[in-house]
């Protein structure tokens with residue numbers, strides 16, 4: 413039987429962060445669930461501790477996968493419980509820090525988009541618009557948002573009309589990403605609803 417080398421704390425949190433602290437099977441987040449690290453290919457079957465073989469899983473989903481070894485061996489239950497509580501608290505703290513960091517990044521990116529809107533289509537984003545932009549950036553990478561400003565600019569729009577058009581393009585991009593189609597295709601569909 414293959415010996416399990418434990419996944420380092422650093423790697424664990426790297427995987428959690430990559431997976432947005434979300435169980436990849438059921439979508440659960442702390443504190444509702446305690447997160448574990450799941451091996452895609454079990455160690456017993458030659459799986460490694462490499463990042464591409466690791467996945468964030470909640471305890472229930474992890475335990476449900478009979479073929480997959482548990483994240484940690486737990487020799488003494490009471491000690492295990494203490495470690496699990498500590499781990500749960502650390503996860504929650506790290507998750508909150510992650511959310512704050514993610515939020516700060518989105519707010520900064522919203523400002524970048526607003527500056528480009530102002531420069532290219534003379535639209536001055538209100539504080540409400542900035543909140544809307546920050547919300548969009550949850551699902552829209554910054555480069556895509558900037559591209560939406562360029563698309564709006566190429567339409568020759570300005571002021572409030574430009575903002576409305578930009579929002580339309582941005583949401584179309586978000587929808588396209590969800591459906592796995594290109595922006596071009598999504599814009600085509602939007603402009604010609606019959607084309608499918």
Ligand SMILES: [Zn+2]
Pocket residue numbers: 435436437438439440445469470471472473474
């Ligand atoms: Zn789960």
